[in-house]
Amino acid sequence: MNSDAAPSLDQLRGLHLPAETGAAQGAVMLAIALGFTAALAFGLLRWLRARRRGSVRRAALRELAAANALPPESRRVAQAQLLRRLARTLQGDAAADAQGAAWAATLDRLFATTFFSAGAGCIFTDGLYQRGAPEPGPVDAELARLFARIGA
Structure with missing residues (x-):
């Protein structure tokens, strides 16, 4: 047989990968x-949570606008009810059931502020039905600002 002749395909050995490479490659994949x-x-999950917070923010601002259209006495009660619902939605039933100073601390923690324990927002914690309530404008404006930050 001529040594210059090309070997036929039958004489070539097949290629085989080592067994470890295939297993390691499978594990990596x-x-x-x-x-x-x-x-x-x-x-x-992050997108769904952000979307939920955004919808809570929009609903809260919409309900706050509706409450702000009420007479001052009814307005404060509607805003207080809205704050309870927000606390229940965002932090659970235990947070929304707090009273007095604990309720003020819950609201301050929820909104990252001191408005409810040291500011005009204390009307929602210990003076909701008292006469001589603070001017509605500043309280309404601060609530709108705090609600706009929900989930931000």
Whole structure:
């Protein structure tokens, strides 16, 4: 047989990958797929939470505007009820059931302020039905500002 002749395909040996490479490659692909899935799920949960907070903010501002159209006595009661519903929605039943100074602390913590314990917002914690309430304008404006920050 001529040594210059090209070998036929029958004489060539097949290629085989080492067994460890295939298993390691499969494990790496699985890890990448699981990481991608986890990142996707985490992103989806964050998006849903942000969307929920945004819808709570919009609903709260809409209800606050409706309450602000009421006469002053009814306005404060409607705003107080709205604050209770917001606390229940955002922090659970236990937070919304607080009274007095504990309620003021809950509201201050919820809105990251001191408006309810040291400002004009104390009307919602210990003076809701008292006569001689503070001017409605500043209280209404501060509530609108605090509600606009929900979820921000």
